[in-house]
Amino acid sequence: KLEGLKTIAVTTNGINLTRLLPRLKEAGLNAINISLDTLVPAKFEFIVRRKGTNLSSKATVLILAGICLLYLQVNCVVMRGFNEDEVLDFVDFTKDLPVDVRFIEYMPFDG
Numbered sequence: 001k002l003e004g005l006k007t008i009a010v011t012t013n014g015i016n017l018t019r020l021l022p023r024l025k026e027a028g029l030n031a032i033n034i035s036l037d038t039l040v041p042a043k044f045e046f047i048v049r050r051k052g053t054n055l056s057s058k059a060t061v062l063i064l065a066g067i068c069l070l071y072l073q074v075n076c077v078v079m080r081g082f083n084e085d086e087v088l089d090f091v092d093f094t095k096d097l098p099v100d101v102r103f104i105e106y107m108p109f110d111g
Contacts, residue, residue, distance in 0.1 A: 007031050007071075013048050031071040038083045039093060072099045079106040 009031035010024065017032070038044050045051055074094060078084050087103065094101050 009033060009071075011035060011075075015048065015050070031073075033073045033075055035075050035077075036090075037077050037079070039086055039089055040083075043083065074099055074101045075104055076101065077104045077106050 007030060008028045010029060011033040013035050017034075036044075037047055074090075076083075076087075076090055078087060090101060090103075
């Protein structure tokens with residue numbers, strides 16, 4: 001640990017987090033930002049551009065990370081026509097978990 005360093009954090013989509021979390025925690029990680037824009041498996045695979053990702057393990061990751069770490073935040077970029085209908089599902093999913101949820105407005109960069 002470095003003198004004066006209070007937080008070591010990582011931002012991730014969580015795909016490898018279950019496997020890496022014990023080693024990251026051992027290295028001093030004490031905060032995670034999880035990017036999770038959808039709770040629908042097919043949409044998640046589209047976003048991360050990887051087939052076969054196990055979105056159902058997201059709940060396990062969130063609970064595990066919340067238990068193991070000092071701070072956990074979920075970032076959800078809300079996109080019209082894609083996931084705006086899931087906002088209440090996110091609230092329901094996380095309301096009893098020790099996490100902060102941040103809904104972020106999608107900002108296209110197409111000028």
